[in-house]
Amino acid sequence: MKYVIALDVGGTGMKAALVAQDGSVLFEARRPTGREHGPDAVVATILDFAADLAQEGRTRFGAAPLAAGVAVPGTIDEKNGIAVFSANLGWRDLPMRKLLGERLGGIPVALGHDVRSGGLAEGRVGAGQGVERFLFIALGTGIAGAIGIEGTIEAGAHGYGGEIGHVVVRPGGPQCGCGARGCLETLASASAVSRAWAGASGDPEADAAACASAVDAGDPRALAVWQDAVDALADGIVLAQSLLDPSTVIVGGGLAEAGDTLFTPLRAAVTERLTFQMPPKVVPAMLKDTAASLGAGLLAWDLLSMEVTA
Numbered sequence: 253m254k255y256v257i258a259l260d261v262g263g264t265g266m267k268a269a270l271v272a273q274d275g276s277v278l279f280e281a282r283r284p285t286g287r288e289h290g291p292d293a294v295v296a297t298i299l300d301f302a303a304d305l306a307q308e309g310r311t312r313f314g315a316a317p318l319a320a321g322v323a324v325p326g327t328i329d330e331k332n333g334i335a336v337f338s339a340n341l342g343w344r345d346l347p348m349r350k351l352l353g354e355r356l357g358g359i360p361v362a363l364g365h366d367v368r369s370g371g372l373a374e375g376r377v378g379a380g381q382g383v384e385r386f387l388f389i390a391l392g393t394g395i396a397g398a399i400g401i402e403g404t405i406e407a408g409a410h411g412y413g414g415e416i417g418h419v420v421v422r423p424g425g426p427q428c429g430c431g432a433r434g435c436l437e438t439l440a441s442a443s444a445v446s447r448a449w450a451g452a453s454g455d456p457e458a459d460a461a462a463c464a465s466a467v468d469a470g471d472p473r474a475l476a477v478w479q480d481a482v483d484a485l486a487d488g489i490v491l492a493q494s495l496l497d498p499s500t501v502i503v504g505g506g507l508a509e510a511g512d513t514l515f516t517p518l519r520a521a522v523t524e525r526l527t528f529q530m531p532p533k534v535v536p537a538m539l540k541d542t543a544a545s546l547g548a549g550l551l552a553w554d555l556l557s558m559e560v561t562a
């Protein structure tokens with residue numbers, strides 16, 4: 253059985269899989285990232301996990317993995333295989349591809365960005381299957397995105413392509429972690445909705461999921477908070493529509509778990525704003541929290557097919 257190692261490194265946990273060439277998952281495992289022990293310990297944990305996965309593969313399938321793919325957060329230099337910066341994990345200019353390659357006996361290693369890897373998986377085997385051009389938006393603690401074009405993800409010239417979370421939709425609005433004001437993620441991320449609903453409901457513990465439930469129950473304060481987020485998101489999507497003209501917008505992340513409570517008003521708000529642009533299909537992501545790990549596996553297989561053609 254031919255397989256690759258796929259690894260998604262998150263702020264708190266790592267998700268891994270052994271992935272077959274058709275994208276099917278042969279084995280899955282999870283392990284804490286352990287970022288409380290510092291960046292060096294995190295790197296050691298990643299390398300150990302990868303080595304254990306290779307061993308698992310040898311035991312199960314009697315052969316070594318052909319390649320490995322790893323998806324990490326933050327700024328990535330995909331070409332040189334360097335994890336440039338992660339505020340969450342504390343590393344700078346980490347030669348991840350080289351380190352993993354050495355630990356895994358010299359097999360090829362692909363390094364990818366977590367959200368772009370997730371977008372790649374959604375495009376190939378998830379909600380974007382058969383869609384030539386899509387925009388993937390992940391509504392979580394922040395908002396990130398990926399631009400899908402004919403089975404690949406457009407990373408941009410410097411690896412910042414698809415950062416729809418930092419499109420300014422409310423000039424002079426709330427301060428964003430990036431330094432600007434009124435970025436989409438300050439208004440429509442799961443964290444932004446949680447903050448707004450905690451303020452409006454007077455319950456400091458209230459979160460975005462509680463807001464969605466209150467919307468379903470017809471609470472007018474929740475409806476106002478929710479609509480503000482939906483309007484901001486629709487403004488961001490329409491901007492992207494004008495620039496990129498995707499046929500489909502795939503929305504994932506924690507906030508998308510609200511289902512129709514989000515998608516029904518969001519589709520209406522997008523349609524309402526379009527003038528000449530063709531309306532995109534706005535659909536929920538399919539792969540949930542395994543998207544980035546699966547995408548890392550696809551990157552590893554892509555690497556192998558490039559080597560064959562080269």
Ligand SMILES: [Zn+2]
Nearest residue numbers: 418428430435
């Ligand atoms: Zn920003």
